[in-house]
Amino acid sequence: MFFHIVLERNMQLHPRHFGRNLRENLVSKLMKDVEGTCSGRHGFVVAITGIENIGKGLIRDGTGFVTFPVKYQCVVFRPFKGEILEAVVTMVNKMGFFAEAGPVQIFVSNHLIPDDMEFQSGDVPNYTTSDGSVKIQKDSEVRLKIIGTRVDATEIFCIGTIKDDFLGVINDPSAA
Template structure:
């Protein structure tokens, strides 16, 4: 997960010096606001890139890819405008649009979470 904000430092334990590096190490207890997405959680996102294979979106620091199998079947890709539109064209998925997604799986890279295997649905 991600630590968004350290709200309160509860206790700082006595430090110790590393004789090899000279670094000081302190144990710290704190209260924090964190972001950790869970399987089956529904998140509001903003679309950042649309391709024929699906689209990328952001939920805070989380980068999410929604593949073509996760997009509702009544949406059609428009390669000219780089967007997905519903058959009656009243709903669009394009760069900057907002979409709620349900997390189905996740990959953790060394420095970030990358969403994959997500499902995009119309949630009220």
Template sequence: MFFEIAMRRQVVLVPHELGNHLHTRRAVFRRLLLDLDTLSCSEDHGYYVAVTTIENLSEGVIRSGSGSVVYWIDFKCIVYMPVAKEIVEAQVSKVTGMGFFADCGPLDEIMVASREMNGFEFRPAEVATFNRWKDLSGNEIGVNAVVRLQIIGFKYIPGERRFRAVGTLNGNFLGHLPDFGKKEPSI
């Protein structure tokens, strides 16, 4: 789920990034965006998607000895935090005999195990990218298929700075979504 949160971060500029007032402000904002891009995700906030507004920029404080300047910046940021029992639409990235993996925005690893797909049967292929899960009504879940699933749990992986989630297709209105972009041949 997407949220807008208020944040406060310390930004450090080295002497060669400093210049006139406008140049320095741009350098502070550029450094903030680079820091958030490098951080990409935190356990408390989720995935950092975009900085929306800059609320306040403090006066710079010079660090003795290094010549670098420290700024405190207050800003608002849109984040994506997975939520248990949330229903999402995701694109299937990998299909195995144990289930499939799907991607939903920055959440790039949602595992749906075979026990969470009532009514589906695995159809292996000679090439792994053509593996499919098929149900009695003819719906197939393969690589690049779009599914509606419910997140039943997630975990933050600190070393990788990302979340992993587990989902289910068991529930009302969950499962394979038809491809509305394809036109059916007329008879």
């Protein structure tokens, strides 16, 4: 799920960035530092949409660095248990398949794939229904439900299922 929230961060700025462009430098550094990161609490920071407030800088003894508390608005993406997502399959193996929804990697175990779909090894490993009408392979788009998340400091990993109503392949590249 996406959220638009306000976060705060203490930015350390090297003295060489001081000057007229200090603010720009600060913001660009913030973007560089923050966008694409992941925190367990908020999920992935997708984009910074604005700066709320830059506090007073504090000069660090000895280094000359200045610390600014920066409040910024950003869009974060955090997957939740039970959430339905659309994702792109990135890898298929006999244990299931991996899919990605933006920065989040989701694993769908073969136990969580409908029983009538079987793994077919070969050049393009895939899961296929017995009648061959539905096929999950790399680059397929699937709709899945997240049933578990594991949140590390730098990564969010989910397991999902497509063994439910209205879940499964939504766009098959091979059919197209």
